[in-house]
Amino acid sequence: MNGLMAVKLRRDLRISWSRFVLMVIAIAVSLTVFGGLLAAWTSIGRETSGAYMSTEPASATIVLDRGLDPASMAALAAEARKRPGVSEATGRTQFDAAVAVNGQQRAVPLQVFVAAPDDPMRMAQFDLRQEGTWPPPPGEILIGGDSLGLLGVAPGDGLTVTPPGAPPLRLRVSGTVYDPSLAPSPQEQRGHAYLSAASLQPAVLDQLKIQVAEPGQRIPSRDRDTVVKVAGEVGAWLQRDKGLAIAEIQVPAPYAHPHQWQADVLLLSLMAGGAAALLLSTILVANMLNNLFTQQIPQIGIMKAVGANSGRIARLYLAMVLLVSAAATLLALVPATLIGRYLLGRLLGTLGIQATNVAAPWWAYAVIVAVGLGLPPLMALRPLVRASRITVRAAIDHHGGSSKPSGAIARLSRLHGLDRGLLMALRNTVRRPARFWLSVGMLASAGAVFVASMSLNSGTQAVEEQRRQQRYWDVDAQLDAPARAAAVAEAVRTVPGVERVEAWKRAKIGIAGPDALPFTRTYPDQGHGSVSVNTVPEGPLPAPPTMLQGRWLQPGETGAVVLSQIVRDNTVPGLGAGDTVRLFIDGKPSTWRIAGIVEEREGGGGDAYTTAAGLAAASGQPPLVNQVRVMTTAHDEQTRQSVAAAVERALTGAGMDVGVAASVSRTNAASAGHMGPVLLVLLGVALPLGVVGAIGLASTMSANILDRTREFGVMHAIGARPKTVRRIVVAEGVLLALAGCVVAILPALGLTAVLGVGLGNLFTKAPLPFRVSLPAVGIWVVLSVLGAMLATEAAASRASRITVREALTYL
Structure with missing residues (x-):
């Protein structure tokens, strides 16, 4: 140049x-x-x-139907390492327990991971953060760092942990642990702890964790089919040669959080x-x-x-x-x-x-x-x-460009009583069609995304409201050992503030996979990917689930099960109502007829449903319950917490071991934690689009002013006041903004519907309810008009100051 x-x-x-x-x-x-x-x-x-x-992390976790002492489990793991495809193996166990801190009972449960004192910790590791050593001495426990605030505990505090079916353990927090293989405690509303088997009497381990290598290599396999194949072969070996029954084989997505x-x-x-x-x-x-x-x-x-x-x-x-x-x-x-x-x-x-x-x-x-x-x-x-x-x-x-008005605007100009300045602004707004549609398109894009994001938020709020309605109970109590339904109901009904009692049984199950073994996609936290069956009480439910296929269960029916679409899609995607499925309950296989498919959302509750008689017939056990749902006379949080404490005392006084008795608000908080990120998706998109749209409007008005320099000069020459010129230019910007709002209507509705289905299926395994946020529409219209007035202010000021001489000399 x-x-x-x-x-x-x-x-x-x-x-x-x-x-x-x-x-x-x-x-x-x-x-x-x-x-x-x-x-x-x-x-x-x-x-x-x-x-x-x-x-x-382990490629697979084989859960045995009974625990082994640490020495026997170590010998079994040593033999498992010699199996084809297995590069590492170790024995572990874990359990959920009620916890009290310095004598104060906590509403959230504590998930405790247990390893033998001599475990080499080559698999399923964690990092020690503060003080503490591994293995902790008997009588000491390590707490997950992100669980401290949730539990209200600090290193040095005393804990009372009550394992299922065992006497309470008095432990001291000796340090903290960082374990990135688990979802955050506040999000799951559950604490994490790490304990040596030396602190348990008796100490039993019921999990054989294995790492599966790529064929002919030592590196871990990332192919789930390969992991399933090797884990199935190990499970068959345990059954055939060791006489051990398999309760579940957990194979999550390989090496994915x-x-x-x-x-x-x-x-x-x-x-x-x-x-x-x-x-x-x-x-x-x-x-x-x-x-x-x-x-x-x-x-x-x-x-x-x-x-x-x-x-x-x-x-x-x-x-x-x-x-x-x-x-x-x-x-x-x-x-x-x-x-x-x-x-x-x-x-x-x-x-x-x-x-x-x-x-x-x-x-x-x-x-x-x-x-x-x-x-x-x-x-x-x-x-x-x-x-x-x-x-x-x-x-x-x-x-x-031509300044010839369109036919419609020309006809409007012939009507008497219409403001001439407004007509001129309308004519100037559309005189450059390409420029007009570009500005309107950018404003409409930002508006559509903003309204869709707020409407999506309304959809998530509707989901939370649906979940609250489906969780019609106020207090949820978990028993460590099953009990008779009549005894449970009798004990709880005497508690002041209790309006209704429902007794359920919840049991983990597996779905038959290769070699007729029970496979699931359960992660180490035992929450994500796990499958459970719930027995429903007699009589109609206050909030029955939505049926997608088939029918609901009939009272006293046996051999029938209702699956959620989540467990169906994750385990047996080809099956539907009327088909049969093979389930493992307490390690025992049984064949069931699928009565129906219900719609549920991720983190919303049980995965499968049957009657108490059906579960008793399949497991060969009497119809016992391990879960109590209590409806209170008042539904405020203070009443829920007081009734939860009273229910725990009543059940304990009746000779039943209570794991956790807590307000349902904890479960609501956990599900809300899963839904939190959804709104961020579209609000983050709307921000840059809105900024670009405002800049586009400002540039459009600036270009329009430059194009009409001589026109504004003529207006000043024939007596137009600067205030009149400014009003015309600002009106052009407002008309563009309103046109953008009108054009955004259909895209906003379509985007809300499409993203409600897509993001709903991704985050909650079901489409979000279609909701249009009317407040968002009003907010966007106001923001658009105010933004247009601000964006056109500079152009309006320039137009109002153009002199006749400047207009005549403009090239």
Whole structure:
């Protein structure tokens, strides 16, 4: 570029600096969001995988129907290591227990993981954080670091832990543990603890954990089918040669954190929105540059007349675009880095993982720079080439856009009583159709996403309300050992404040897989992926589940089971109502007829239902219960907590061992923790789209003012006051904003429906209820109008100050 072209470039940048600033901001905002999401996405997989794999998780956990002493389990694990495909094996156990801290009973249960004192800890590891050693001496226990606040405990405090069917243990908290293989305690509303088998009398281990290697290698296999095959062979060996019955074989998704998919879906969804915002911003910049090129057509004609060729002119404007791209990229790099690190920390927090390195890989920054420098010139290439190739004759004949009003507006202008200024604003709004639809489209995109996100939030609130209605009980009590339903009901009915009592039995089950063994997708926390059967009480339920197929259970029916769509899809996706399924209950196989399929949501309750008579017939045991649901006369939290404590005392006084008796609010908090991230998806998308839409409106109005410089000069010449001109320009912006709101209606409804189905199935295993947030509609209309008035303020001020002389000299 020679000196004259450089002079012109500097002059154009100086004269139209406000327009170039808007271009830089539009690209920088969207590139910041896109870059931050990209940085977080490229880092979260590394951090999650590294943290999870650092625990050396088991590929499969084989749960025995009875426990073995540590010495016998160690010998069994040594033999298992010699089995084909098994690279490591160890024995463990775990249980849920009631816990009291310094004599104060806690409402949340404690999940205790137990290993033998001489366990080499080569598998299912954890990191010690404060004080504490492994194995802890008898009488001491380690607590998960994220469980301290939930339990209200600190190192050095005394705990009373009551294992199922065993006397209470008095333990001292000797330290804390970091275990990234588990979901966070606050999200699950359950504490985590780690105990040596030396503290248990008697000490029994009922889990054989194995790591499965790739065929012919020592590295862990990431193929679940391979893991299932090897685990099935080990299970068959245990049954055939060792005489051990298998209660369950747990094979979760290999080496994937139970909540990792949530972070992946969130980031991918947000990245899609960030990419959309980036694309819209570059389209906006291309349109703004096209307006600039169009404005400079007479200048291009003059440059060509004095000897400039198309190549030199193209290089001039390409340098202009590159300067905008470079400035936006430099402006976005630091905020994108900070946003990426902040978002990474928040998402890892939902997974219970502490980041070791928050920096994104180098190639993520290379992608941000490449996109920032390359996408705007690419989008502006067509108008740039078209402007540089215009001939001298075409440049001389150029007169700008037509101001001829449309037929409808022309007919409106003939009506008496209509404000002339409003009619002029309406005419000017649509005089450039391409510019009009670009501005309206960007505003409509932001509005549709904002309304859809708030409507999605309304859908999640409706889900929580449905869950609360389905959890019609107020207090939930778990028994360590099954008891007779009549005895349980009689003991609880005497408690003041109790209105109704339901006695249930909940038992973990397995679904028949290879070699007719009970396989599940259960994670080590025994919550994610587990399958349980619930016996329903006699009589109609206050809140019956929604049937998707078939029918509900009949009183006293045997041999029939109702499955939720979650367990059906995860275990036997090809089966439906009327088919048969083979279940393992207490390690014993039985064949059941599927009476129906009900709709449930992730974290919402049981996976399968049968009658008490049906479960008793299949297990060969009398119809006992281990779960009590209590409805109270008042439903406030104070009443629930007082009744829960009284129910525990009443059951204990009747000779029953109570695991946990707590208000249902704890379960509500756990399910709400799972739904929390959903709203973040679309609100994060709406923000950059809204900013780009506002910039687009401002640029549109600025271009309109430049196009009509002479028109405003004529208006001033015939007596128009500055206030009148300002009002016309502001009215144009408001009309554009209102048009964007109208255009956003159908996309908002469609986006709400589509995302309600997609995100609902991903997060809760069922579509979200379709809800439209009317407050969100009103908020967006108000924000759009106010934003339009602010965005057009600068253009309106400039239009009101144009003099007649400036208009006559405008080129």
